[in-house]
Amino acid sequence: MTKRVLHVVSNVASYADRSEPTGLWLSELTHAWRVFAGKGYDQRLVSPKGGVSPLEPRSLKWPLADTSVKEWLTDKDRQALLATTARPDQLDSAEFDAIYFTGGHAVMWDFPDDADLQRITRDIYERGGIVSSVCHGYCGLLNTKLSDGTLLVAQRRLTGYSWVEEVLAGVAKKVPYNAEKEMKRRGAHYEKALLPFVSKVVTDGRLVTGQNPQSAKATAEAVASLL
Template sequence: MTRRILLVVSNVANYADQSEPTGLWLSELTHAWHIFAQKGYTQQMVSPKGGLSPLEPRSLKWPLADASVKEWLGDSGRQQLLASTAAPDEINPADFDAIYYTGGHAVMWDFPDDAALQRITREIYERDGIVSSVCHGYCGLLNTRLSNGNLLVAGRRLTGYSWVEEVLAGVAKKVPYNAEEEMVRRGALYEKALIPFVSKVVTDGRLVTGQNPQSAKATATQVAALLGD
């Protein structure tokens, strides 16, 4: 049976200051998409509101825009995928073996409190599926609760974009909260690489998280490994 992966992207296009654009960090999608495509998986994108997922401008520039990013930017079919993402109410969690939350600072606004995404995540996880995220995508796991009322992340090893990386990226004063700190407050056992901006993946059972954009390939590879591929 073909594996099915649900990839979550943001609908947010700006920081709180509407003159400052943000959006999906494209390589966090493209790197995972290519790994999953090589495995023959069926993939679908969902966003909190459905429809367009804006792109983070900084992720489209050299040297951050690698070959996979340029390929997507030059492919009208793939651009259409980002323009017409599904809404959560169009998704049946039973159809998916794994969920993968992409990042970009945009997700800090629309991922954490989306009850529909939380429901989808919970149902996939409780059907023995895999929950995964990369970079800021872990903001989508902040408030997800299991059927027993416990937070999914409580007592779990995980990683995601670190506060020191926010500072070094020059956006610490622009983000709405410290995601690393919020994870720790929820009882998560947060880990990060000794050196910022290097790949790091943490696997705790069926929870797979990557620290930053540089971790997307390794995160997707680990998801595939857990799926037996």
């Protein structure tokens, strides 16, 4: 049977200061999409509210905008996918073999406390599926609990955008919390690369996480190898 992957994207378009835009870091979607498409997987986009997923402007500029990003920006069908994402309550979690949380600072606001996304994540994981994230996408795993009431991330090895990367990116004072610190508070065994902004992927059983935008392709490849 064809494997199915659910990509989670944000609906948030700005930081707390609405004059400062943010959104989906597009390459974190496009790199993974290309890997999964190459395997022949079916793919679907979901966001907390459904509808439009805004794009982080910085992710669209050279040299960050590689060929996969440009393909999405110039393809009307793919632009339509980003404009018409599903709501979680419109989906049947049983149809998916893996869930992949994309990043961009936007997700820090709308991923952590979305009960429907937590339900889908729990269902996929407890059915033997794969839970994955890249960069800030791990904010979507902060508060997800399993059926026994324990946190999915507790005592698990994982990675995600580090605090030093927030500082170096110049946005540490704009984000609502320190995601790395919050993960550690929940009992996760957080890991990061020796150098910032280099690819790092951590696989702990059926939990696959990538540290930053540079890790998206490798994260998807790790998910595909498990599938």
